[in-house]
Amino acid sequence: MTNLSFHACYPNRHVRTSSDLLTSQGKYIASVTYEVEKSDEDWRRQLEPDRYAVLRKAATEAPFTGSLLHVDANGVFSCAGCGQHLFTSAQKFDSGTGWPSFDACEPGTIIEREDRSLFRRRTEILCSRCGGHLGHVFDDGPTPTGLRYCVNSLAIEFDVEET
Numbered sequence: 001m002t003n004l005s006f007h008a009c010y011p012n013r014h015v016r017t018s019s020d021l022l023t024s025q026g027k028y029i030a031s032v033t034y035e036v037e038k039s040d041e042d043w044r045r046q047l048e049p050d051r052y053a054v055l056r057k058a059a060t061e062a063p064f065t066g067s068l069l070h071v072d073a074n075g076v077f078s079c080a081g082c083g084q085h086l087f088t089s090a091q092k093f094d095s096g097t098g099w100p101s102f103d104a105c106e107p108g109t110i111i112e113r114e115d116r117s118l119f120r121r122r123t124e125i126l127c128s129r130c131g132g133h134l135g136h137v138f139d140d141g142p143t144p145t146g147l148r149y150c151v152n153s154l155a156i157e158f159d160v161e162e163t
């Protein structure tokens with residue numbers, strides 16, 4: 001893990017409603033009911049090992065290795081676990097961090113949860129449909145939204161928009 005300086009930025013904003021809801025229900029993925037529910041064994045069968053590690057075990061891909069980092073075509077980014085549309089290419093920007101970054105998400109598609117791992121307080125982002133780990137969101141975005149959704153390429157898939 002490089003980029004510690006980036007990840008050291010603590011979000012000041014209060015956790016949003018969805019996150020409060022999760023907190024009241026317990027902090028683990030397994031304690032929340034999602035539209036797409038599968039056993040760990042089924043996820044392991046469905047996903048390639050590196051995607052499984054990110055989506056189901058919250059692993060982080062090495063920076064500057066993701067296949068979608070430099071994609072700048074028009075299109076849609078979907079959850080690699082369940083296919084839910086999460087981001088559009090219009091929301092993507094180059095953050096220089098080494099991970100695909102977005103300044104907004106499609107409404108209702110992402111759940112935020114406080115992440116205290118690695119001795120830092122961060123806000124984890126999960127797919128609202130299957131609970132898959134996507135990455136983290138930070139408050140240091142350069143665009144008017146002020147947000148930087150830092151997403152693992154392995155957690156998402158890209159479909160070019162047909163024109």
Ligand SMILES: [Zn+2]
Pocket residue numbers: 079080081082083084127128129130131132
């Ligand atoms: Zn999903």
